[in-house]
Amino acid sequence: MTNEPRGPAGARRRGRRPRLTRRGRLALLVTAALAAVSAVLVPVLLGDEAQDTAEPRTKTLLVPEGRRAGQVYASVDQVLRVPGGTTEKAVHTTELALPEAARGNPEGYLFPATYPIHAATTPAGLLRYMVNTANRRFGGARISAGLQRSGVTGYQAVTIASIVQAEAGTAADMAKVSRVVHNRLALGMPLQMDSTLNYALGRSTLDTTHRDTKTDSPYNTYAHKGLPPTPIGNPGEEAMEAALNPSRGTWLYFVTVKPGDTRFTTRYADHRRNVEEFNAHRRGAAGPG
Numbered sequence: 001m002t003n004e005p006r007g008p009a010g011a012r013r014r015g016r017r018p019r020l021t022r023r024g025r026l027a028l029l030v031t032a033a034l035a036a037v038s039a040v041l042v043p044v045l046l047g048d049e050a051q052d053t054a055e056p057r058t059k060t061l062l063v064p065e066g067r068r069a070g071q072v073y074a075s076v077d078q079v080l081r082v083p084g085g086t087t088e089k090a091v092h093t094t095e096l097a098l099p100e101a102a103r104g105n106p107e108g109y110l111f112p113a114t115y116p117i118h119a120a121t122t123p124a125g126l127l128r129y130m131v132n133t134a135n136r137r138f139g140g141a142r143i144s145a146g147l148q149r150s151g152v153t154g155y156q157a158v159t160i161a162s163i164v165q166a167e168a169g170t171a172a173d174m175a176k177v178s179r180v181v182h183n184r185l186a187l188g189m190p191l192q193m194d195s196t197l198n199y200a201l202g203r204s205t206l207d208t209t210h211r212d213t214k215t216d217s218p219y220n221t222y223a224h225k226g227l228p229p230t231p232i233g234n235p236g237e238e239a240m241e242a243a244l245n246p247s248r249g250t251w252l253y254f255v256t257v258k259p260g261d262t263r264f265t266t267r268y269a270d271h272r273r274n275v276e277e278f279n280a281h282r283r284g285a286a287g288p289g
């Protein structure tokens with residue numbers, strides 16, 4: 001292994017233990033306080049179509065921004081106390097209002113929100129309402145105008161938003177990350193996003209090795225140009241807005257040198273210097289040994 005940078009999101013890192021990405025850590029903080037601050041409260045269907053408003057709400061399910069479909073299925077199984085795999089199976093037997101390009105895969109359309117759970121809530125009803133909510137949130141006039149400006153389809157926009165959600169260190173960085181994605185696509189460059197590799201490998205980590213970049217997967221954006229075949233998580237409205245309204249700039253690379261300090265650059269040489277600073281900062285934080 002070497003410390004040579006690999007891709008816009010960072011570099012190969014020597015001697016570092018894997019740790020969760022920002023979005024991976026967020027997904028673990030399923031607390032009432034977080035739900036109140038960062039999630040949208042939406043009503044959930046009881047059964048498939050109806051809700052008994054007289055029934056007291058006893059539980060909630062938080063779907064954080066960026067959570068993957070597999071994680072959502074597991075959370076639904078747990079909160080509804082049904083056998084593992086029940087919700088994933090329901091995907092194949094439930095009619096969901098997904099775009100044709102999704103081919104029945106709801107990844108990207110399980111809208112992040114806090115959902116009240118009642119005794120009669122079913123996996124099918126919950127999945128249907130998540131998708132319907134995503135269609136409402138992603139189908140407004142502003143989104144339609146953004147699609148026309150950017151020249152991408154709605155499904156491509158959700159895919160870009162899912163990458164932005166996974167890669168941006170802060171909400172303020174989302175539009176800049178989006179610009180890097182758009183710039184690379186326009187130039188025919190591979191995206192080289194670690195987040196898509198993480199999705200392929202079923203993990204959440206900041207560490208990407210040379211071996212990882214050889215992974216045989218359509219989600220390996222080091223090996224394959226263009227967008228991955230599906231979204232890599234379920235983005236929120238901020239990420240979708242950024243996907244369609246990227247900042248102005250010529251950036252092709254970025255790396256978070258330290259929390260709150262993400263460097264966006266056009267020249268690879270500048271990016272390498274930023275990566276070296278990142279590695280020095282990491283070594284200093286780790287201390288001796």
